[in-house]
Amino acid sequence: MQPPQLHPLGDRALLCSLPAPATLPQQQRIWALATMASEWEEVSEVVPGMNNLTLITKRPVADLDTLTQRVLKSWPKLGTTASEGRTVEIPVVYGGSAGPDLDNVARHTGLSTREVIERHSSAEYVVYFLGFLPGFAYMGGLDASLATPRHTTPRVSIPAGSVGIGGEQTGIYPMASPGGWQLIGRTALQLFDPSQQPPTLLRPGDRVRFTVERVAS
């Protein structure tokens, strides 16, 4: 596997990007590098992205070259098994007021609502990284037949726990937020709780399964 390309991002961050295309084995290396680099004395934070990792240093670094060398030297030694994630089950009430766009998705995909639910809840998803909101997981693994474009005009407020499809991705809103995704259901699980440690239900590397709690009408 090719080493990452490194580029400074201002005076206290280093962006490490892997060549396209993004694959799960590459992303597993990203998580492994994140785990290793978070132990380094000069590093304050690690931020996995899609096919990349940003290292943020504690203070402006005299030469980012040293950090760059450290990344490149560590790269060949990284395993991919180090960050085997947990499997998290997420019970979902599909349709009805919990998933007001379920019919939309069925219409767009040419599937019945039952098939949409079936395909959405039978896949295994992988949390690639978090962003957008605290606890919001960017997941891979959506059945390609379920891809549905976002609403052209986003909703002003989407309830916490809403499960949606946006283009080729599926995700869960951890808190009430504006958003344009097609909402197919809702979970009662709390995805973000700042009083807990760790504060988010999902972490990079986790595997996610949606289970059908109920189909509302």
Place this chain on the structure above:
Amino acid sequence: MIDIIQPGMLASVQDMGRTGHRSLGIHPGGALNTLALASANLLVGNPVDAAGLEITMGVAELRFTRDTRIALGGDDIGATLDGKPVAACWSIPVRAGSVLKLSLAAADSPEQAPRHSMRTYLAVAGGIDVPVVLGSRSTDLKAGFGGHQGRALKRGDKLPIGDASAASAAVHGPAFGVRSPRWSGLALRADEHSQHVTLRVLPGPEFDQFSKTAREALWSDTWRVTPNSNRMGYRLEGPELKRKQGRDMLSHGVVPGVIQVPPSGQPIILMGDAQTTGGYPKIGVIIGADLWKLAQAPLNATLRLEPCELADALAAAEEQQRYLDSIRATVAALDWSRATLYKK
């Protein structure tokens, strides 16, 4: 307690930010002008990272219900304490019942209004004692946690002041002041006689993907701060910055100061409340030591962006540290500072 009589446009509890949770989508937040809050904290005997108030556009009114000591960080915005003028970068004893008023209206016309009046920081001896959430007292306004009840301050709010019981000497000691950052060589020479705010920029990872015209325009044109700017980002207006190739980017981690360019070609400078990841090309990054000037730049201000090298960024950061050290030394030389003023 501090009674909020009038919070102004946006006031919130902030400290130096919430670090260590970006990988979970939690942004650092915190004071946008960390230099102002840090210096105000030092002036009242606090550690630099105690929580204070960030007050936007210099309008607010509040009452102290007990004797304490305060300092304002930022720029002078016509503040008064019980009607008497209070300057920024002064450490001032305050009697119970005193009312602090920040009022831009103190300048009679917009022309007289101070140029760098966007944010003012209030530090109080003992700090604002709201609960620590995920390692910080900062308010996360978007996610609704931290600070005072996870939200911007409202009329009638009462904020607890931290324990500074040993500070009675401090509370009743005389007022004293230090030079503001702007008069300590921390602003650029270029700022002194210019109506523009000059910020030093390191080229971003995608700098070379922009057209030659765009790269030149970045340095040679001026950039207006549009009113659609906030704690998440400063949206700029200027010539359209075009990329040579329009390849889509995958989401990646971003930091405050990143200048990202969405397809509109109008850049956005990310601030402390920005999302932890972004997907737009980054033409440059404002150096950390200049972010305080951006935090103070009012709406409609014009910015000039100046290329620099990593060594310049480091020198500027060290200079800022020396400024804070000099305040620490001034305060340490005072009698009252020997007492333990602050318990975390």
